Amino acid sequence: MFLPKPVPRELLDEAVALAQLAPSNSNIQPWHVVFVSGEPRDRLVAAMLEEAKRRPPNIPPLPESFQHYRSELGAQVYGAMGIPIDDTAGHLTAVMRNWEFFRAPQAAIVCMHRDLGPADALSVGMFLQTLLLALTERGLGSCVEVSVAGYPEIVRAQLSIPEELTILCAVAVGYSDPDFPANKLHIARDPVQKNVVFLDTATIAHPPSTKEETILRGDLLRFQDHPL
Numbered sequence: 001m002f003l004p005k006p007v008p009r010e011l012l013d014e015a016v017a018l019a020q021l022a023p024s025n026s027n028i029q030p031w032h033v034v035f036v037s038g039e040p041r042d043r044l045v046a047a048m049l050e051e052a053k054r055r056p057p058n059i060p061p062l063p064e065s066f067q068h069y070r071s072e073l074g075a076q077v078y079g080a081m082g083i084p085i086d087d088t089a090g091h092l093t094a095v096m097r098n099w100e101f102f103r104a105p106q107a108a109i110v111c112m113h114r115d116l117g118p119a120d121a122l123s124v125g126m127f128l129q130t131l132l133l134a135l136t137e138r139g140l141g142s143c144v145e146v147s148v149a150g151y152p153e154i155v156r157a158q159l160s161i162p163e164e165l166t167i168l169c170a171v172a173v174g175y176s177d178p179d180f181p182a183n184k185l186h187i188a189r190d191p192v193q194k195n196v197v198f199l200d201t202a203t204i205a206h207p208p209s210t211k212e213e214t215i216l217r218g219d220l221l222r223f224q225d226h227p228l
Contacts, residue, residue, distance in 0.1 A: 057150020141176030
């Protein structure tokens with residue numbers, strides 16, 4: 001959650017100027033960001049909350065093999081807020097905060113042209129990561145929200161976003177509330193070895209020790225022999 005303290009425009013300008021330097025495929029700079037605050041933000045929040053009361057957001061579910069990550073994260077976040085797993089009303093109240101931007105006074109809608117593909121989405125991701133780091137350096141908190149993209153027609157209508165732009169996510173921006181329990185969480189990450197493999201002389205000297213590692217290294221070596 002965020003404090004109601006306004007976000008100085010000059011801090012946003014500085015952070016965006018740095019993010020604009022992010023690399024992109026063929027330098028096309030595919031990101032399109034709409035910042036919203038004040039009355040336009042309040043109208044957007046009211047419209048999304050009203051829609052959320054009628055139907056859930058249109059967000060594709062995670063594949064089954066990845067769903068445990070969301071469950072584990074949810075258990076930590078809701079647990080920090082003192083919401084038991086069987087507290088349906090408490091869960092609903094917490095979920096609805098997504099469409100309030102967790103009460104952040106500033107929000108951003110991140111978009112990309114609909115004709116672009118995965119490589120360009122990576123470019124948007126590099127812009128977004130740079131933006132988040134620049135905001136953090138300036139004492140601002142942020143939260144990337146996929147949930148807002150679940151009501152694209154509401155966001156388009158409120159902010160006049162054209163159809164050719166795909167709404168990827170939102171970012172809540174503001175000063176984090178130091179007293180909110182969930183803000184004090186430090187979410188663990190998988191060991192680096194689960195996501196990163198180094199292939200070098202040492203790899204040859206120390207062959208894989210498990211069937212899974214053998215398959216993984218074999219796939220990587222085949223990629224080296226036949227790159228895309």
